[in-house]
Amino acid sequence: MKNGPIYVLLADDDEDDRLFFKDVFDELKINTVVNMVNDGEELMKYLSRNDHTLPHMLFLDLNMPFKTGLECLTEIKKMDHLKEMAIAIYSTSASEKEIEETFVNGANIYIKKPSDFGTLKKILADVITINWQYQTSGLNRDNFLLSI
Amino acid sequence: MISKLNRMRLMAITANHIFLRSIFAASLFILIFISGITYRNTVSLTDSMEWVVQSYKFQTEVEQLFSLLKDAENSQRGFLIAGDSAFLEKYFESHKSVVKSFAKLDSLQTGNPQQQKNLKFLNQLIDLRLQQYDLSLKYGSDLFLNQEELTANMRKGSEITNLIDKQIDKIIDLESSNLKERQEKYEFKSFFVPWFTLFIMLFSLFVFVLAYVKINSDLEEQKRSNKKLLISTESMKHAEAIGEFFITQWDLKTNRYIFSDNLYRLLGCEPQSFKATAENFLKFVHPDDIHIVSNGTESTRQSSMVFPRTYRIIRKDGGVRYLKSMGKIITDSKGNLTHVSVAKDITQFQLSNMALEKRNQELLQSISELESFNHVASHDLQEPLRKIQTFISRISEKDQLIMDENSKEYFARIQASVSRMRTLIDDLLLYSRTTKTDKEFERTDLNLLLENTLQELSQQIEEKNAVIHTENLPALRVIPFQIQQLFYNLISNSLKYSKPGLAPIIKIECRKIETHENPELFSDSGKEYYKISVSDNGLGFEQEYANKVFELFNRLHIKGDYPGTGIGLSICKKIAENHSGVITAKSKPNEGAAFSVFLPD
Known part of the structure; x- marks a missing residue:
């Protein structure tokens, strides 16, 4: 991460959310490459290709057609070449059940989509700059849900 | 005996x-x-x-x-x-x-x-x-x-x-x-x-x-027993007619049957209008249920264990009735075995049971529909609102400089409406979650729950300079998060409706009472309850509204003055009911309000 851009991938079926996401990274002064997929199927296809750099960080929406975020999460965690990739759940809702399930299945952090652009910007900046390689060892349930 | x-x-x-x-x-x-x-x-x-x-x-x-x-x-x-x-x-x-x-x-x-x-x-x-x-x-x-x-x-x-x-x-x-x-x-x-x-x-x-x-003397005795027998036979006939049951006797040795009159009546026939045989009876049994009856007959011969059987019969007039029969082997002084079976018409019971089952199914269906509605509410209703808010935040950030005062005011109002809508949805979700059927009770120290609540509200308490008096609370079998919610709603209510310029004093008291002390609240006497009350020195309200405050969406204040959805106290009522308890309110305008929660020991 010292050299070169941070590769970020967003999997979200909502066009508006993708727009906000893109706007945030356009405004942030961080060297990032943002790619986007529209649903779970597309995500899995994208991750299985080997003709491009794999993302360092995946932002995963839970409510998606064809393949839900949770299904994608469990599949990704079974793939050896994706083990290094940090996964942030990026969802509208944050029910106890969803938080529990995604935590158990190995997501790194749970972001509830905020309703303010400024807040969103701050969250994404914070999340992207965490050194995940270092952070994963200290993972625990209490700081799993990101609260800003 | x-x-x-x-x-x-x-x-x-x-x-x-x-x-x-x-x-x-x-x-x-x-x-x-x-x-x-x-x-x-x-x-x-x-x-x-x-x-x-x-x-x-x-x-x-x-x-x-x-x-x-x-x-x-x-x-x-x-x-x-x-x-x-x-x-x-x-x-x-x-x-x-x-x-x-x-x-x-x-x-x-x-x-x-x-x-x-x-x-x-x-x-x-x-x-x-x-x-x-x-x-x-x-x-x-x-x-x-x-x-x-x-x-x-x-x-x-x-x-x-x-x-x-x-x-x-x-x-x-x-x-x-x-x-x-x-x-x-x-x-x-x-x-x-x-x-x-x-x-x-x-x-x-x-x-x-x-x-x-x-x-x-023997003759006299016999006369008396004859009389008794006559009376018991007649009462049995009477009981059969009223209780809609009949009795069959089957001599296992001679293979002879005796059918009581009511059997014929339940089949829609004249008493003793056909010969009492297994074949004649089986003619009335529903074709799908014949195996139940005839199998039962065979197994009776082989063992003395007799199980209750439920089967259908088709009356002479074509009506279908449900019967439940139970048999017993009786041995007389000479060792002859007689199988005596009592069958009861349970059609009414069976039909209402089936109706009940159907209603249950419907209820389950509507519960699951309600749950999916909750899901829709929490996701799909929230989503557009969140986006509206986000878009507004984008607009206001970027274009505030070129907007006139009116537009700014309108955007602020849109923002307020949307956030109110979101609070409403959140509160409604909370309310519906307290209605959910799967409740896990565990013995919990209420002091701990109160402490958590005060912790949660610490910022507001500090802002209002509120003084909180607490008493020692018992440990009860409760749903912990709900009781904490109850404390939260009551105390935050007291903080919210405090008199302007006066530091709120909130007292949380607890007392053990017996049901007969408050007969208007409890129908059962001799049980012990804990009365936990939260009282304040705030605005209060007219006593006549004491019951209204617990109704959904009912608010006693103008929206602008005190923000709220009118759901908080409804949730409190629901929580009290979930714990087989009661909640009451007592107040006078400008003299504060007191809410009392009665929870069973």
């Missing part, structure tokens, strides 16, 4: 039968015995009398014999003296009569050995005497009368006569003593026999009276 009683009664009846039979056997025996004895007595009495008569005859005959001998002697003497042959004829006649008389005497003698001996001797004497007569006659009638020999002979004859006389006396004496003995015997018998007969008669009379009394 009842069967034990019946068995005892059965044993008593059996014992009765044995008793009656033995009385009759004894009576029969006594009767035969009496007849025998009476016959024998009568015979022996007659015998005794005959013996007496015979003795008399014997005595007379002896005397007759003696007099005949005397006659013969006289005739002989007359002949010897007068020489008249008429005497001689008379003598011969007497001679013959003596022989005849002796023969008669001999026939009359009774076998007494002494008397026999006596008679034998008499016979010899008589023979001797008769020879003597003949000899004397010969000497006397001889032309050559030998006086000397005649005299000697006569003397000798006289001696023999004397002997005969003595012998006859002896015989008469013996016979007299015989007679006396017989008379005594006869007298004894004629005295004893009637008494004996009388005694036996009386005894048998007693036995017969005893038997009569016994039979009579």
Whole structure:
């Protein structure tokens, strides 16, 4: 991460959310490459290709057609070449059940989509700059849900 | 219990039968015995009398014999003296009569050995005497009368006569003593026999009276049991009609059935209108359920375990009824097995059960619909709102500089409306979550929950300079997060509706009460509750609104002054109800409000 851009991938079926996401990274002064997929199927296809750099960080929406975020999460965690990739759940809702399930299945952090652009910007900046390689060892349930 | 009683009664009846039979056997025996004895007595009495008569005859005959001998002697003497042959004829006649008389005497003698001996001797004497007569006659009638020999002979004859006389006396004496003995015997018998007969008669009379009394009492008993049986049979019929059940009896040995009248009625037929057989009954059983009934019949034969069975029948009029039957094997005193089965018409029950099941299904359906609605509310309704908010935040950030004051104001109002909408949705979700059926109760220290709540509200408490007084709370079986929610809603309410410019004082008190102290709240008495009250010195409200505050979306204040959705206290009420408790409110305008939660111990 010292050299070169941070590769970020967003999997979200909502066009508006993708727009906000893109706007945030356009405004942030961080060297990032943002790619986007529209649903779970597309995500899995994208991750299985080997003709491009794999993302360092995946932002995963839970409510998606064809393949839900949770299904994608469990599949990704079974793939050896994706083990290094940090996964942030990026969802509208944050029910106890969803938080529990995604935590158990190995997501790194749970972001509830905020309703303010400024807040969103701050969250994404914070999340992207965490050194995940270092952070994963200290993972625990209490700081799993990101609260800003 | 009842069967034990019946068995005892059965044993008593059996014992009765044995008793009656033995009385009759004894009576029969006594009767035969009496007849025998009476016959024998009568015979022996007659015998005794005959013996007496015979003795008399014997005595007379002896005397007759003696007099005949005397006659013969006289005739002989007359002949010897007068020489008249008429005497001689008379003598011969007497001679013959003596022989005849002796023969008669001999026939009359009774076998007494002494008397026999006596008679034998008499016979010899008589023979001797008769020879003597003949000899004397010969000497006397001889032309050559030998006086000397005649005299000697006569003397000798006289001696023999004397002997005969003595012998006859002896015989008469013996016979007299015989007679006396017989008379005594006869007298004894004629005295004893009637008494004996009388005694036996009386005894048998007693036995017969005893038997009569016994039979009579048995008949009475039987009459009573018949009456009881009649009453119980009638009441059973009545019960069958009212209770819509019937009874079948099946003799396992003879394979015969008895169907009660109500069976026919439940099948829509006239009582006893067809023969009671398994085949005839099976004709009414629903084709799909025949295996239940006939299988049951087979298994009944094999084991005494009988399970309840539910099956359908088709009435004569085509109506379908549900029956539930339960059987039992009854063993009688002779070891015969009878299968008694009671079947009840459970159609009403079955139908309402089915309806209930359907309603349950519908309810489950609507619950799951409600849950999916919750999901829709939490995701799909929130999503557009969040985006509106985000877009507004983008616009205001970028374009605030070029916007006029009006537009800014409008955007602020849109922003407020959207955020209010989101709060409403959140609160509604919270409310529906408290209604959820899966509640996990655990014994929890309420002090801990209160502490958490105060922690959560610490910022607001600080802002308002509020003073909180708490008392020690009990540990109860509760749903922890709900009770914490309850505390949160009540205390935040008190903070919200405080008097402007006055630091709120909030008291949380706890007291143990019994239900009868508040009869208007509790229908059951004798139970203990904890009354936990949260009171403040805030704005309060009119007591007449005390119940209204718990209604959904009900607010007592203008929106602008005090933001809120009107759901908080409804949630409190729901939580209290979830814990089988009650919540009440007491207030006066400007004098603060007190909310009391009653939770069962």
